[in-house]
Amino acid sequence: MRHPAILEAFVKLGSFIRDFCENHNRDDSSLDDNFIRTITLAEQQNGWFTRNNILYALEQWSALLTKENLEQWLSKYSIDDNVTPKTIGIVMAGNIPLVGFHDFICVLLTGNKVLAKLSSNDKILLPFLVDFLVKQELKFKEKISFVEGKFKDFDAIIATGSNNTSRYFEYYFSKGPNIIRKNRNSVAILTGNESKGQLVALGEDIFRYFGLGCRNVSKIFVPKGYNFNVLFDALFSYKHVIDHHKYANNYDYNKAVYLMSDFKILDNGFLLLKEDKSLSSPIAALFYTYYDSEKTLREELNNQKEALQCIVSDGSKETDISFGDTQKPTLDEYADGVDTMEFLINL
Template identity: 65%
Template sequence: MAPDRNTIEAFVKLGKYLTDFCDKCYSNVLEVDQNLKEVVARAGHHNGWFTEDNILFSLRQWGELLTTENLNNWLSGYTFLEKGEAKTVGIVMAGNIPLVGFHDFLCVLLSGNKVLVKLSSNDKVLLPYLCSYLIQQEPSLADKIEFVDGKLENFDAVIATGSNNTSRYFEYYFGKKPNIIRKNRSSVAVLTGNESEEELKALGEDIFRYYGLGCRNVSKIYVPKDYDFDGLFNALFHYKDIINQHKYANNYDYNKAVYLMSEFKILDNGFLILKEDESLTSPISALFYSYYDDESTLRKKLQEMEEQIQCVVSSDAKENEVNFGDTQKPSLNDYADGIDTMEFLLKL
């Protein structure tokens, strides 16, 4: 059984709608869709981290992915067997960045199943509006999409995204049903010291996009011994205005004070704190770094930690690695935690 063409077409229309909207917003065209403009503003009021720029970035990424060609190429890699009644798949969504659960939502509907969505309290505005647009394009989707406020019930399988702490709770509640339960992950970059200014500037996108709140954001860099941080700081100066966002600035002031009081050795440029630390996950406004002696030994170490790492960024991106500036531009077959969501759904 092939995926439903009408559902695919509805997502393609949504993609064009989002692309057109973002094009007009970036061009300051007056006749922009007022309904979506109001939704973007409301999402920003609801969550101070969801600035207009970051929401538009997310909408544009989805607009560019949701084309007939992209969807057909992605889905052609799967075998859609004749199946009985559609299953109901519960999705517990995270809310750290705008529309972070949209890929799971897309997979459930294109696999021919029904979706039961429990939104994060931090991201309650965008997806319901996009769903209303989808249903306008394809009314049959109204029977396949349901949002739930309270406890998730009456589902056949579940996809839940949260922290290492909430994953234990998810295991307890959802463990008896087919499930994908995602935990904390971080992204890292491997620097050699030979990167161009443009590459380091692109790395800034990986660090600062969404204020570093996503699992695909680089929160840790590995640098060779005697690495000169001046070139990195000069390239990152392009992002200095991030400190004007008050929530980010509060985190910067707090973390800097804590590090100074603890007498940690830090490097600081007025909007980003660099601290030598073995941990993979740095707080907002800080970037951890570690030195390495041998790159091949480091790569082996990173492979051993693959269950904690979402992306590895480098200038000569090897297999399963990402180029500078591309962490927040995953393709349709880039699955969180390396688990093929579509394959999981097709086997239900």
């Protein structure tokens, strides 16, 4: 890279976040007061962004932002330092904390400029991290800007939204290079031979961020005769989710709808299991489908790959995600399987 100071600034950011996350429970005056206030404000601004989930997201990024990880990731690409920087518009989602941060670092580490439109649901955390980066390296000041209204004067766009908003994005941004992401869902394939530890880890894939992320498991495939009591027993340690009022409201609403519609559901007091062909389940519900042959199931899922983000299993297939790891993507795990770095390098 022509500007190794930019890479070093991200390494310092990772260290700063790591130190905060490791010490946030201590009565330590050395902790950054602004960081504490920022997390509190983000929590107040979005009721889904609990302190626990914000800290979890920050911890994942602190683990990724090391010199070794960043250099190993970047070594796979040929980044031409002599190319004139381009302005990349990023329309960020707001379903989970800092969900657009990967696009953000991709743009900057390819030598380009960020023009970011923050989601109204997640507009507190990123500006704070940007302030830290600018203090480490002044070049960031001219490389990062935020937009409130319509985008203008950009060379390419990366936009993440729902299937509905993606149609607007495709119309509005179709004339230039773009990555436009739609709804995706994640599923798990169970064989009935999983250990309790694996099923407990699956709970992390289901309940982290209250199931609002595209990497959250919203559907499970189980063999006929599957014993759901084993699954419910393993998931019992996540019962605290019902203490969150927004989650509880969704649980009560969806339960009422299912019961009034005479749908057969399994209910453990904080999660509703419903047999359903859809990949996308509402908050506080998990859909399931029985399968006869895993080979046939895999073929069916391959036909639906455009709608899938992750497949979770016991590791029988190399491309699957292990139980408990859906919210721990590596730097080279790209949303929708589109290599953002290659897209930016080839503009």
